[in-house]
Structure formats: C-alpha cells, structure tokens
Amino acid sequence: MVFLEDAEVLKNVRVADGIYELACRAPQIAGEGKPGQFVHMTVSPHRSTTSSPLLRRPFSFYGVNAEAGTVSILYRIRGLGTSLLAEARPGEHLSMLGPLGTGFTLPLAESPVFPVESSVPPTKSCASPIQGAASPQEKAFSKVEKGVLPAKSTVLLVGGGMGIAPLVYLADSLVDMGCQVEVFYGAETCGELVALERLEQIGANCHVATVDGSAGYKGPVTDLFPFLPPKTSPDMIYSCGPLEMMAHVARFAKERGIPGEVSLESHMACGVGACLGCAVRLKSTDEGYAKVCSDGPVFSIDRLEFEAGEGERNES
C-alpha cells in the first residue's frame, strides 16, 4: 500500500561535504517500507516561498524504524531540489509518497518477501550447454525464485557513493535475519564513507576502497573481489552505485554463478508507473521497456546489459 504523508522533519544534518541525512516522522510509510523501496517527496518545506521544483524527488530508504514511525534518507546535493532539501529544518513538513517501487529480494526461509524480478528465468547465456541440466547460476536463481535461500545465507553487498544508502537498510534487515553480511563499500575519499560506522554497528563486515586511497584499498571497490575472505562464498549479491561499478559486479556474479540484484536510478516524474518517464530498456534485445519506478528500482542482475561508458548515469 502506498501512503501520502505530511512528514515532520526530525533532523536534517550535514554528514560530509555536500551529503546530508534526513530523518522524518512518517508512521504509515515506516510501517511498510522495505529495503530497496523509495519515497517520492517534495523538497521544499511548506514554509518555503521559493518557486519550488514542480516535481517530487525520489530517495531510497536509508533507514526505517517501524516502531518509532520514522524513515531516513541519505542524500547528496545535486541540483536545485537537493539544495532546497538541505534547508529543511526540524519541525517543518515535507510531503512524502511511499513506499514505492519493488525492493530487494530477502532470502527468507521458504517464502520471499518480494516476488520480484529474480523470478525471471535466467537468460540463455547463463544456461547450461547440456540440455535439461541446470547451470550453477540457474540452480542459484531458482533457489531465490522459490524463496528457499536460507535465512542464514552469506550475502555480498557492493555499494558506491550514494548507492550505499539502500544497502544500509538492506544490511540491517539481513543481519536481523541471521545472514553473514559482507559489504564492499567504495567512495571517492575517506570523508565520504558516511555510512561506514552505521554498517559496522549493524554487524556487517566492511571492506573499504577509496579512489584517492585516503581509507582502505586505493582504487575501485570492485578490485576487492579477490580479497573476499577465504571460505566466503556469497549466496546472493546486491549492488547499487555507478553503472560501471555494477557492470563489474554483474561480471563477477556471472563468473561465479551467483544470483544478484541491482538498484537502478533514472529521472522520475510520477514515481508510480503512470507517465513512462523512467522507462529503460534493460537488454538491447528486449522488446519492451521496464519502468524503474514500479518494475524496479531493483532488478535481477541478469536482466541488465551494461555498456562501456555508461558509468556516469547512476553515480548519485
């Protein structure tokens, strides 16, 4: 169910240069928001007299506390909308629509929380050359499909930049379910690793990479794959971040025969599947388009086809 709430701002703090964390009271949305879903919200508090941007802006859940009735988002200032959002003060109200979209599949015993894109059969390229025999990836996908991935799975989360936001709420839920959660977390610089402390508090095992080498490994986060702890064989990979990063994740998942899901971004108008403003063609061979707002933003990794040079499209 989707709710429209007048969300009271509880805090809106700068956590790094140009990066903010916003927490709001929105009890109905908090009661139903799942990892990977998002809110579509106005960015101008009601007090504002500026000519606010017409359209709402989408943000993934960074944290949800159903008992307290609160939701939080982590955002980077990109343009007018996020600049206005950074000015919202505690006690002011923002109109929030949510929870929206299809979130991550959680490896719950016996029944999946979301019957999402992972139920799409694997592509031919993943199929076993032996007719009738399932490839390792097919077997793995069918485990997720049927929702029998054990609750105590080992999962790998790969996040870059603001792509870490939905993975933090996901990590929290997965740890609660008894999963071993390994996180590969990449950022430009040490100061932008704003979610690291929270991930460690949650109980995730974090491996860090920064472009400038100011923390952890110096280089792209996907260079860390060979450093996965010995004996760690992920049952599932989840990723969000720049497309180039997710392309590496997809290759790694395919090589290892591990099922995976990625969260995509696109510009959005309605946020609820009505305007086609967010439509993307996932594979060049696809006849139809998928709507990021309602079919996604989370898609099975094998439904995507990454092209060189697309890396900038999803780097918020």
Ligand SMILES: Cc1cc2nc3c(=O)[nH]c(=O)nc-3n(C[C@H](O)[C@H](O)[C@H](O)COP(=O)(O)OP(=O)(O)OC[C@H]3O[C@@H](n4cnc5c(N)ncnc54)[C@H](O)[C@@H]3O)c2cc1C
């Ligand atoms: C499902 C979903 C979840 C998201 N979650 C988060 C989140 O957790 N944290 C976060 O910081 N951001 C997130 N975003 C992106 C966020 O919605 C945009 O950064 C925001 O809408 C920018 O608004 P603006 O008015 O500040 O920028 P605008 O003035 O609208 O744009 C500024 C610049 O950013 C580019 N841009 C804006 N939005 C996007 C986009 N979605 N993809 C690519 N380029 C874009 C524009 O082309 C322009 O160059 C998410 C987007 C989607 C679709």
Ligand code: FES
């Ligand atoms: S934003 Fe309108 S259909 Fe997705």
